[in-house]
Amino acid sequence: MTSASLPTLPLARSAIDRAAHRRTEDLLTALLAQPATRVLAVAAGRAAVSGDPVGLVLRAPEPADAGRLAVYLGTEPDGTEHVAVLVDDVPDGVGLREVGAVLGARDAGLLTQAVALLAWHAVHTHCPRCGGPTRVVQAGYSRHCDADGSDHYPRTDPAVIMTVVDTDDRLLLGHQASWPPGRFSTLAGFVEPGEPLEAAVRREVLEESGIVVGRVDYRGSQPWPFPASIMLGFHAYATSRDIEVDGVEIESARWFSREDLRAAMSSGEVLLPPSVSIARALIEDWFGGPLTDSGVPWA
Ligand SMILES: [Zn+2]
Known part of the structure; x- marks a missing residue:
């Protein structure tokens, strides 16, 4: 690896x-x-x-x-x-x-x-300290409060997103309760204040699927400004296999072999996120090449 x-x-x-x-x-x-x-x-x-x-x-x-x-x-x-x-x-x-x-x-x-x-x-039109109006400065990269002199900078919220594999190199994908049937993707979640990225990966996977993760490798990132995230992509190695979803955010989760996933996609049983997403890139990175959609749009 x-x-x-x-x-x-x-x-x-x-x-x-x-x-x-x-x-x-x-x-x-x-x-x-x-x-x-x-x-x-x-x-x-x-x-x-x-x-x-x-x-x-x-x-x-x-x-x-x-x-x-x-x-x-x-x-x-x-x-x-x-x-x-x-x-x-x-x-x-x-x-x-x-x-x-x-x-x-x-x-x-x-x-x-x-x-x-x-x-x-x-x-962010108003100052978080005093509530007064702020104005745009630095050609759009900051806002200034004239009342108390404070400067405020654009925020980016880090989120971790990860492929998780078991010892047979099967991939863990989850289905969110809010999604239409058949839609599956990688697990993901926001990094909490004071939390290292690797710990966020392990916490999110455990919370959402009950799976314990050991080694975590960084794979890449892309901004996801909906409205302010940056997605930090990881590949993680599970040390357990028994799935227990949280039932709140994640309704179900499954292990997929490459053949399982290819078959489920071609039959339309499983719909993966679109190619603009880092989730799709992470899944195809694990798969070893591009995956063909069944033709049903994700959105
Ligand atoms: Zn202020």
Whole structure:
């Protein structure tokens, strides 16, 4: 067994320099005054796409952008500057889950970054210390409270997600109570404050399935801004076999051999998460190659 990385994950791709050193107070004003700046308009996590292959619709700045929440995304190697703005509506807009896996690296990175930042701003308009209003500073990477002088930074919530195998290399997959029948995926959960990642893996697996985990190997990560997670992927080795689900979050769980899983997928009995997810990548990493869906959509 190795702890080599997963292949590059759809939402972990990027082709721009975030250029953190350029996040000055007047950067956005300057960029929104330049016709060459590319603006990505986002509404509720959705953006417009067009073309074949599909790409984000990036436009020149418009006068109304000056009054919109804006964040600096970064610069391309050719000098093209990118800014995201929050708008009320994007007709026919699509979300990262739908297009994240089919966008090119630049656009997947731009949309992931924009969605994550704008989602944070949307729910952090006021100071957690004094309740006063905060304002956007550092070109969108911080908010400042003028009443008490405190600065507030975008948060990212770490979550662990893991393939768990038994001593026969069978894979543990769970079915959440809230999912339609047949939907199975890897176990996952949020890291708690003060908790090492490996301990979070062992705790979540034990809580959700009753399985005891020994060795834990890190495999890779990707941001999952729905609204603020980063998924940290692991491959874990069970030291027990008897499943006892919590019955609350996880309704059932099963061990799958590779042949079990292939057969259950082709018959439509089991539906795996889509290719944009790290869960799918972890499962295919264990399987040893791509798995073919039965054609029934996950969503
Ligand atoms: Zn305050």
